[in-house]
Amino acid sequence: MRIAFIKCHGSGNDFPLIDARDLTLSEPQWATLARLLADRAGPVGGDGLLALVPGDDIHAFGMRMWNSDGSEAETCLNGLRCTARLGFDVLGIDAAQVKLKTSSASAARESAIAPGVATIRTLVGPNATRAVDVGLVGAPEQVLDAAIEGLPNPRRFTAVAMPNPHLVTFVEAVDEAELVALGSWCERRPALLPARANVSFVEQRGPTSLFVRTFERGVGLTDSCGSAMAASVLSAALTGRVPFGTPITVFNRGGMVRGQAEQDRRVILSGNATFEATRAVDVDFATGTLGAVETLQDRDAERAAWDAMLAGLRETA
The missing domain is CATH 3.10.310.10 (Diaminopimelate Epimerase; Chain A, domain 1)
Structure with missing residues (x-):
């Protein structure tokens, strides 16, 4: 064919x-x-x-x-x-x-984010923060900037569904080996996450600037994941790092997008x-x-x- x-x-x-x-x-x-x-x-x-x-x-x-x-x-x-x-x-x-x-x-x-760069704006949501919607089994009703019992990593995570499942943690500096280890654990469909999850380590590089590194479910370590960037924007607002309704520049290894979390938990992303x-x-x-x-x-x-x-x-x- x-x-x-x-x-x-x-x-x-x-x-x-x-x-x-x-x-x-x-x-x-x-x-x-x-x-x-x-x-x-x-x-x-x-x-x-x-x-x-x-x-x-x-x-x-x-x-x-x-x-x-x-x-x-x-x-x-x-x-x-x-x-x-x-x-x-x-x-x-x-x-x-x-x-x-x-x-x-x-x-x-x-309008183009740079000369000659075709640009599309998307609006998705409302997005879910219930643990059951993220696919966490036996977790509290919501996980907002908290350690997750049974996860082999002590960091504080925020769990959101975009609607695909995401675990987001804010770090001083991304440790790729640590990210890959946790993402690989999630890929093995543990009892805590039988449907797996995307995992993102996020650096806040200014009041309205994020850098996102993601281990993508079914893919592995990737230079860019759009739903992970959206999940990171929403997580930044949910945890009080960036106010709702505030434009954010989100960088990754692949480039950048503009993002904004709305009060109703919808997320705007504009990018190439x-x-x-x-x-x-x-x-x-x-x-x-x-x-x-x-x-x-x-x-x-x-x-x-x-x-x-x-x-x-x-x-x-």
């Missing part, structure tokens, strides 16, 4: 993105496709697979997202921006309500939705293999605009 896709990224979180509105695949085939296309050792690579899917009476279109291990995620906010941009492009619109796996989000085009190239590949589901990748259209100007923005961020860091 010939599959066309856009190689895209949001804040460095990169994906193959498929217009799947007229594509019919079984659930096992989608999982296989995600593992093949998002394999870092393969010819495409990515942090997961995105699909633009049909909407309904409320939603102009929908998004599905699979992690690189083939598991489906409830949401992916960096991916949502990219998928929303494609939806806007093919439908000729500038804003929409987008259907996600278990929730809904608003998305709209926004960069299309790097349009490509196609032959997929053999019977053998689980990919053919050669063909580039149909390069988007050199978009890549150059993003690289220029990153260079500017490094100069001011």
Whole structure:
């Protein structure tokens, strides 16, 4: 089967993105496709697979997202921006309500965060803070800046569902080995977290500036995770580190976004939705293999605009 896709990224979180509105695949085939296309050792690579899917009476279109291990995620906010941009492009619109796996989000085009950088604003929530919604078994009703009994790490965490599960802790400096150790423990589906969780270590670098490093469920240590950045913005407000309604700049290894936690626990994220190239590949589901990748259209100007923005961020860091 010939599959066309856009190689895209949001804040460095990169994906193959498929217009799947007229594509019919079984659930096992989608999982296989995600593992093949998002394999870092393969010819495409990515942090997961995105699909633009049909909407309904409320939603102009929908998004599905699979992690690189083939598991489906409830949401992916960096991916949502990219998928929303494609939806806007093919439908000729500038804003929409987008259907996600278990929730809904608003998305709209926004003024560029840097010259030549396509920018999308998303609004998600209300988001949950009940431990049961985060998937914590046997925990108190809420975990807000508190140690979690049974977790093999003594730090104080805030647990939020975006709606995918997140554990967020604020640190003086990110220790990647510590983060990977805890994230790997969560990946083993312990009794405390049978559905696993995303884990983020967050440095507050100023009154309204955060740096986020995340071990992403089903992916591993990643340069960027949109829902983790949103969870970090919400956690900063919930713990009194940044007031609700205050714009925040959120940095990660992949770039940056603008964020804001609303009083009703919805979160606004504005960031890039960069299309790097349009490509196609032959997929053999019977053998689980990919053919050669063909580039149909390069988007050199978009890549150059993003690289220029990153260079500017490094100069001011």
